[in-house]
Structure formats: structure tokens, C-alpha cells
Amino acid sequence: MHEEWAALLSDRVPDCEAKVVFGKAGDKSIFVASPSLHRVCTLLFSHEDFDFHVLQLITGHDYLASEETKDTPAQRARIEVSYLLTSFRKNHDLILKVELPRENPTLDSVCDLWASANFQERECFDMVGVRFENHPDLRRILCPDDWEGYPLRRDYEVQKSWHGMEVEPEHKMNLPEREFEKRQKEMAAKHGV
Amino acid sequence: MISERMEAKGLSDFEESISFRQYFINIWQAVFSVAKGMWITFRYVWAHKPVTIEYPEVREVLPERSRGRLYNDVADCIACNQCAMVCPVDCIYIASTPKPEGEEIPKTSNGTPIRLNLNQFTIDEALCCYCGLCTTVCPTECLTHTKDFEFTQYDLDQMKYDYLDPEIVAWRDRIVEK
Amino acid sequence: MDVKRDRIQTEGQEGVESELLTLNMGPQHPATHGVLRVEIKTDSEVVVQAIPHIGYLHRCFEKHAENLDYRGIIPFVDRMDYLAAMNMELGYVTACEKMMGQEVPIRAEYIRVIVCELGRIASHLLAFGTYAIDLGAFTPFLYAFDMREKILRFFEEISGARLLYNYIWIGGVWNDLTDAQLGLIETFCDEMWEEIDKYNNLVSYNKIFINRTANVGVLSEEAAYQYGATGPILRGSGVEWDLRKKRPYSIYDRFDFSIPVGSGEQGSKGDCWDRHIVRMREMYESIKIVRQCLKGIEAGPVMSKVSKIIRLPQGEIYHKTESPRGEIGYHIVSTGDKKPHRIKVKSPCFTHVSLLPHLAPGLLVADFVAVIGSIDIVLGEVDR
Numbered sequence: 001m002h003e004e005w006a007a008l009l010s011d012r013v014p015d016c017e018a019k020v021v022f023g024k025a026g027d028k029s030i031f032v033a034s035p036s037l038h039r040v041c042t043l044l045f046s047h048e049d050f051d052f053h054v055l056q057l058i059t060g061h062d063y064l065a066s067e068e069t070k071d072t073p074a075q076r077a078r079i080e081v082s083y084l085l086t087s088f089r090k091n092h093d094l095i096l097k098v099e100l101p102r103e104n105p106t107l108d109s110v111c112d113l114w115a116s117a118n119f120q121e122r123e124c125f126d127m128v129g130v131r132f133e134n135h136p137d138l139r140r141i142l143c144p145d146d147w148e149g150y151p152l153r154r155d156y157e158v159q160k161s162w163h164g165m166e167v168e169p170e171h172k173m174n175l176p177e178r179e180f181e182k183r184q185k186e187m188a189a190k191h192g193v
Numbered sequence: 194m195i196s197e198r199m200e201a202k203g204l205s206d207f208e209e210s211i212s213f214r215q216y217f218i219n220i221w222q223a224v225f226s227v228a229k230g231m232w233i234t235f236r237y238v239w240a241h242k243p244v245t246i247e248y249p250e251v252r253e254v255l256p257e258r259s260r261g262r263l264y265n266d267v268a269d270c271i272a273c274n275q276c277a278m279v280c281p282v283d284c285i286y287i288a289s290t291p292k293p294e295g296e297e298i299p300k301t302s303n304g305t306p307i308r309l310n311l312n313q314f315t316i317d318e319a320l321c322c323y324c325g326l327c328t329t330v331c332p333t334e335c336l337t338h339t340k341d342f343e344f345t346q347y348d349l350d351q352m353k354y355d356y357l358d359p360e361i362v363a364w365r366d367r368i369v370e371k
Numbered sequence: 372m373d374v375k376r377d378r379i380q381t382e383g384q385e386g387v388e389s390e391l392l393t394l395n396m397g398p399q400h401p402a403t404h405g406v407l408r409v410e411i412k413t414d415s416e417v418v419v420q421a422i423p424h425i426g427y428l429h430r431c432f433e434k435h436a437e438n439l440d441y442r443g444i445i446p447f448v449d450r451m452d453y454l455a456a457m458n459m460e461l462g463y464v465t466a467c468e469k470m471m472g473q474e475v476p477i478r479a480e481y482i483r484v485i486v487c488e489l490g491r492i493a494s495h496l497l498a499f500g501t502y503a504i505d506l507g508a509f510t511p512f513l514y515a516f517d518m519r520e521k522i523l524r525f526f527e528e529i530s531g532a533r534l535l536y537n538y539i540w541i542g543g544v545w546n547d548l549t550d551a552q553l554g555l556i557e558t559f560c561d562e563m564w565e566e567i568d569k570y571n572n573l574v575s576y577n578k579i580f581i582n583r584t585a586n587v588g589v590l591s592e593e594a595a596y597q598y599g600a601t602g603p604i605l606r607g608s609g610v611e612w613d614l615r616k617k618r619p620y621s622i623y624d625r626f627d628f629s630i631p632v633g634s635g636e637q638g639s640k641g642d643c644w645d646r647h648i649v650r651m652r653e654m655y656e657s658i659k660i661v662r663q664c665l666k667g668i669e670a671g672p673v674m675s676k677v678s679k680i681i682r683l684p685q686g687e688i689y690h691k692t693e694s695p696r697g698e699i700g701y702h703i704v705s706t707g708d709k710k711p712h713r714i715k716v717k718s719p720c721f722t723h724v725s726l727l728p729h730l731a732p733g734l735l736v737a738d739f740v741a742v743i744g745s746i747d748i749v750l751g752e753v754d755r
Contacts, residue, residue, distance in 0.1 A: 024707070088605075088610065091618070172349075180312070281447065
């Protein structure tokens with residue numbers, strides 16, 4: 001089914017470069033080029049073969065560049081944004097994906113098609129830092145308005161303090177218990193046991 | 194004044210005019226349905242036994258599997274570190290050293306040899322999320338949830354329990370007696 | 372809804388200016404069911420605009436999950452929707468199992484369905500009780516908690532915890548049920564059936580309750596689609612959509628039950644009363660499912676063999692199940708490691724909070740409380 005959809009998408013939106021991606025298990029997804037996203041979504045929303053009248057979720061995934069290891073295949077640095085579309089009338093699902101660079105990722109907002117995109121895009125902006133253009137009210141939603149950084153980036157480091165409050169204070173980290181073994185070794189070395 | 198504003202907002206049904214007949218039907222329905230509800234409430238006065246208990250004087254018997262404060266029987270602990278590994282909140286701190294060569298290797302109650310000296314076994318109960326994962330991975334079943342749930346402290350640091358401390362055993366005996 | 376003018380000029384009263392009043396409801400307001408803060412702009416008694424502010428309970432579960440193994444995530448999943456933790460576990464666990472191709476013993480599947488349906492009843496009982504409190508009736512809350520306590524007590528017996536169970540594991544369930552416990556559920560079902568009749572007579576068909584809820588906060592079918600509403604909210608708007616029926620997961624395809632939908636019996640379709648009655652009728656359906664489970668349950672193991680370190684194959688999955696509040700979906704991205712690359716939760720309450728700005732304009736402040744109560748928010752899940 002996904003292959004037919006991808007063919008139909010490529011047919012109607014010539015520059016969308018739709019391709020089907022499938023891992024070793026799980027669900028298939030369709031990748032499209034990011035500039036054509038809004039046109040693709042309009043087609044998915046209105047075309048009667050798709051009829052995706054519900055947008056359920058917008059997710060951002062951050063990938064850092066990495067070498068191939070025993071467990072994981074090699075990755076290139078990128079941000080993927082997934083749109084989970086559903087049709088209650090036709091009872092089918094689609095994971096639509098776009099790829100963005102890690103620096104200054106921007107996308108067109110789809111709020112004019114689905115009202116649920118409003119909160120989802122705000123969350124995606126808050127957590128991964130994808131900027132949605134033409135969004136009516138792009139503010140942080142879960143974090144405070146003046147929070148720094150995007151928590152769900154893989155290289156995120158939490159800020160040291162916020163409004164005079166210490167984040168992760170040392171006296172709550174149970175350091176004496178964590179470093180018990182190290183201290184024991186130091187003591188042993190000192191006393192020559 | 195207010196009704197005018199609401200009308201402008203399309204809320205005309207706020208003060209909708211109803212017929213004389215409907216007015217009395219509404220009153221009848223209201224009286225009837227409230228009386229029906231009152232009858233249900235009224236029956237509770239006699240037909241329902243009290244379900245609350247007066248807590249400090251009367252204590253509930255907790256089910257066998259209840260997950261309360263953790264207790265580690267250090268005599269059986271082989272310092273395998275599995276509980277610390279599986280703990281999702283990292284609240285178990287274990288330190289151990291290999292036994293010096295030539296020393297006799299004791300065995301636990303189920304026959305597992307203890308090859309390591311346990312130097313530290315501390316659980317921060319304030320961090321513990323009582324998920325029970327550590328008790329399921331324990332190979333000698335020395336780490337268990339007790340049914341104790343009353344262990345409030347004045348200081349957060351007092352919630353860290355060192356299970357090598359002999360006083361802990363006294364606490365355990367107090368719980369078992371009950 | 373765009374409110375540019377804060378000053379209002381009323382006709383016939385030139386020279387007298389009035390202003391919109393900004394009212395902060397929450398974060399510690401009894402009617403917001405948690406730490407939801409809604410900034411409402413009112414024109415006298417009428418709400419003009421409502422802006423929900425969320426995030427007071429934000430723990431960033433998704434960041435935690437990136438550093439945990441697949442088993443260790445289950446206790447955290449409980450803590451999202453703490454009122455129906457069993458259903459949250461089932462969603463996560465079935466997603467992992469589907470990805471791994473893990474077989475689950477048939478007895479475990481039956482037990483899962485039993486505890487999930489009991490969890491649904493417990494959650495709806497709380498929704499019903501607190502909704503009555505929101506509208507000024509205190510007694511039904513006590514009755515609901517009396518029955519809810521029985522379910523929680525049963526859960527404590529089987530899993531050891533009252534609220535956050537960590538009971539459904541990848542590959543099965545933690546503990547087996549004894550025959551005595553199954554008998555206990557059977558008597559509970561009979562009792563519960565009568566209780567719901569009582570609740571309906573006491574609250575649902577009470578004229579005062581109907582007047583407070585009918586025709587209030589009407590959500591049309593089209594708007595429900597637009598905002599991505601699911602669960603009782605969507606069914607209250609007259610859409611017959613239930614994942615247990617439309618896309619059966621676990622063993623839900625074996626059971627015979629119907630999907631209650633709102634029809635506008637007391638007012639117009641999709642109002643607060645419809646959403647309320649859908650929940651009440653769902654409890655009957657849940658009892659029906661539990662009874663069928665008790666008939667069909669087979670003897671056998673409750674846990675299949677799962678390797679000590681769970682690895683999901685490289686790929687991604689979006690799996691959704693029906694929780695009491697709507698569709699709970701897990702989008703798991705795995706790179707083949709023993710930790711997930713990313714888990715994203717589609718929480719039903721998060722989308723339902725976004726309904727508030729749509730439903731609020733034109734309501735009275737007291738009716739707005741009725742609307743918040745009728746969409747049954749759990750803030751642990753909204754903020755994750």
C-alpha cells in the first residue's frame with residue numbers, strides 16, 4: 001500500500017521525491033523532501049484515496065553523526081520530523097517523514113490543514129527546536145518560556161541554574177554513596193593496605 | 194445587560210422562553226429525578242456498611258505482595274550488582290572487593306558461593322520508585338520488599354539506609370514480629 | 372480566536388468603557404484536575420478566550436527513556452497516566468512485542484485484558500466522581516471511590532501496588548491469578564453492574580445534572596477530527612471509533628461488545644452530557660468483556676521466555692491502543708541497541724487540552740468548569 005501511495009504522491013507533487021523506508025521490523029514510512037511538505041500534506045488531506053483527515057502526532061528525532069558499531073548502523077547528523085496521519089473513515093495510517101539539517105531546521109506549518117498541529121508543532125519546537133513557519137503562536141509549551149536549549153536533542157546539556165535556582169544541586173546527587181568505592185581505593189592506597 | 198451581550202455572541206438560548214406546559218414538565222422532572230436520587234442516597238444509610246477505617250488505631254492487613262520498604266539480608270547477598278543495574282532510578286549503591294586468596298568462601302542459604310566482600314549496600318528509599326524490578330532479578334532472593342510503609346523521617350539524608358548497619362536487623366525484627 | 376480589543380464599547384453606553392477581565396484558573400484549582408492553568412478572558416460572566424498553560428508536571432519522560440533499557444521504562448510509563456496505569460503499560464508492551472515478534476502465552480493475554488478493563492472501570496469511576504464534584508454534587512464521588520477501592524485492592528493483591536503496578540511485562544505478566552481471585556472479580560462484576568445503574572439514576576438522568584451539561588460545550592464531528600480528538604470525546608461526538616473493535620490488538624477480537632456513541636439524547640450531539648454518558652455506558656461494555664474473559668480463560672504459563680537483555684530490531688513502530696481517555700500511541704524508534712533511540716508518546720489528553728480554546732468562547736465560567744471535567748484530563752499524561 002505504501003508503494004502505491006508513494007507513487008501517487010510523486011505523480012501529483014513532482015518535486016516531493018517520495019520514497020518508502022522500512023527498517024528490519026516495525027512500520028513502513030514515506031520520506032518526502034522538506035520544501036514540498038505543505039503541498040504533500042494538502043494532497044494527503046484532500047485527496048479521496050488518502051483522506052487523512054486526522055493528524056495524530058508530530059515527532060522530532062535527533063540523530064548525531066556516528067560511526068558504525070556492533071550494535072548500531074552508521075548515522076549522519078540530521079533531524080527527522082514524523083507526521084502520523086490517520087483516517088478514521090478509511091481506517092489506515094501513515095508515517096510521513098521529512099529530513100532536516102541540525103542547524104536551523106525550519107518547516108512549513110500545517111496548522112491550516114489540521115488544528116491539532118498547533119500544539120504538536122509547539123511541542124516539537126520546544127523539544128527538538130524545529131521552527132515552523134506560518135505557525136500562529138509558536139511558543140514553548142512544556143518548558144518555561146525562557147528555558148535554554150532543546151531537551152530532546154541528543155547533545156543537550158541542562159543549564160546550570162534557572163532564575164537563581166540550581167539545577168541538579170550537588171547535595172541531592174548522593175555523591176558520597178556513588179563515590180564510595182573510589183574513596184575506599186584512595187584510602188587503601190594512602191595507608192598502603 | 195448581560196443577556197444582550199450573550200445574545201450578540203449567539204447565546205440566545207440562555208434565557209429561552211418556554212411554554213407553560215413545558216415549565217411544569219420541567220418542575221415535575223426535576224422533583225422526580227431528585228427524589229429518585231435521594232432514595233438511592235437514603236438507602237445507603239442502612240444498607241451500606243462503613244468502608245473507612247480509623248487508621249492509626251486500626252491497621253489494614255496488606256496483601257502478601259505489597260511493595261513497601263526494601264530490605265536486604267546482607268548475610269545472603271553475593272554483591273552481584275544486578276539490582277543496581279536494573280534499577281531505573283539508580284538508588285542502590287553497592288561496593289565490593291574480591292575476597293583475599295586462601296580465605297574460606299561461605300555460602301548463602303540457597304547454596305550460592307559468596308566470592309566478594311560486601312563493603313557498602315545502601316538504598317536511598319527517598320529515590321526508590323517501588324517498582325519491584327530489583328527484587329525479581331536478585332539470584333539469592335535476599336533483597337525483598339517488606340510490608341512496612343511507615344518510615345517517615347525528619348531529614349532527607351535519613352532516608353538512606355545502610356544495610357550493613359546492625360541496627361537495620363533490629364528494625365527488621367520489629368517488622369516481622371507484627 | 373484573536374482578542375485584540377481589551378476594551379469593549381457597549382452600544383447605548385457611549386463614554387462608558389469596560390475591559391475584559393483576565394482570570395487565572397489553576398494551577399491549583401480543584402476543577403482543573405491537576406496542575407493545569409487556564410488563562411481565561413471574560414466579558415462579565417462569559418468566557419471570550421481560554422489559553423491553556425501546561426508543563427507544570429513536565430518530567431521529560433522521553434529523555435529519561437533514552438537512557439533506560441526497555442524493561443526499566445515500564446515503571447515510568449505507569450507514571451504518565453497514573454489513573455489507568457495498566458492500560459498505559461499494555462500499549463507500551465504490545466508495541467515492543469510487535470516489534471520483537473514476541474509470543475505471549477494465551478493466559479497472560481486474558482489476564483491483560485481483565486486488568487485493563489478493570490483499570491478502565493476504575494478510571495471512568497474517577498472521571499464520573501470528580502465530574503459530579505465539579506458540578507456541585509459530592510455524594511456520588513464517595514460512591515465511586517467505594518467501588519474504585521475494590522479494584523485498587525484487587526490490583527494490590529495481584530501486583531503489589533495500588534496505583535503504579537509494573538505488572539504487564541514484555542512477554543507476559545508478572546504474577547498469575549489464582550482461582551479465588553478470579554471468583555472475586557466475578558462477584559465484583561455483578562456488584563458493579565448494579566452500581567452503574569445506581570449512578571445513572573443518581574447523576575446521569577438527574578434533571579439538574581442534565582441542565583448543567585446538555586447543550587454545553589458542543590463539539591461537532593468535524594471539529595473532533597480537526598483537533599484529533601479520540602476516545603470518549605470522539606465517541607461522544609457520534610463517531611463510532613474504538614481501536615479495540617476497529618483494529619483489535621491483544622485478543623480483543625474474541626470478545627463481543629458494542630461501542631457506545633453519543634446521540635444527542637438530552638441536548639445536541641457532542642455536548643458534555645454525551646461525553647459523560649459514553650463513559651458510563653463504556654463501563655457496562657467493560658464488564659461484559661471481563662465476564663467473557665472469565666469464561667474463556669485457560670490454564671497455562673503467564674510469562675514466555677524473553678532474553679535477559681531486550682533488544683528491538685532496527686526500525687520504528689507506531690502502535691496505538693485504546694486507553695480510557697483515548698488513543699495512547701507509542702512511537703518507538705530503535706537503532707538496534709538495548710536502549711531506545713527515541714520514544715514519543717501520543718497522549719490523548721494533550722490533544723484534548725488543545726480543544727479548550729476551541730470550546731471555551733461563549734461559555735459561562737461555570738459551564739467552562741463543566742467542559743474541563745467532561746474531557747477528563749490527567750495532567751501526568753499531558754505534561755509527560
